[in-house]
Amino acid sequence: MCIKKIFIVIAYDISSDKTRNKVMKTLKGYGCRANLSVFECLLTDKELHSLKATVSGIINTKTDRVNYCKRRSSPINRNRTPCRGGFRG
Numbered sequence: 025m026c027i028k029k030i031f032i033v034i035a036y037d038i039s040s041d042k043t044r045n046k047v048m049k050t051l052k053g054y055g056c057r058a059n060l061s062v063f064e065c066l067l068t069d070k071e072l073h074s075l076k077a078t079v080s081g082i083i084n085t086k087t088d089r090v091n092y093c094k095r096r097s098s099p100i101n102r103n104r105t106p107c108r109g110g111f112r113g
Contacts, residue, residue: 029066031095038088046082
């Protein structure tokens with residue numbers, strides 16, 4: 025049985041340093057950091073649901089923003105290597 029993984033780009037804008045660090049540490053468990061506030065992940069639907077629930081419990085929904093952008097395919101860049109859940113490069 026083939027488990028379908030979706031390439032997700034996650035970007036966040038969080039005002040509190042403490043909250044931002046918690047979210048960053050959470051996202052590190054699911055993918056790779058592409059920029060200061062951007063992660064790339066390869067996730068199943070179940071993993072994405074779990075990640076969203078975890079992050080929602082950390083952030084202040086009135087002041088913080090986390091955006092999940094599904095891509096049809098993972099980036100094609102030979103200089104990047106797969107890492108846990110995403111790509112590193």
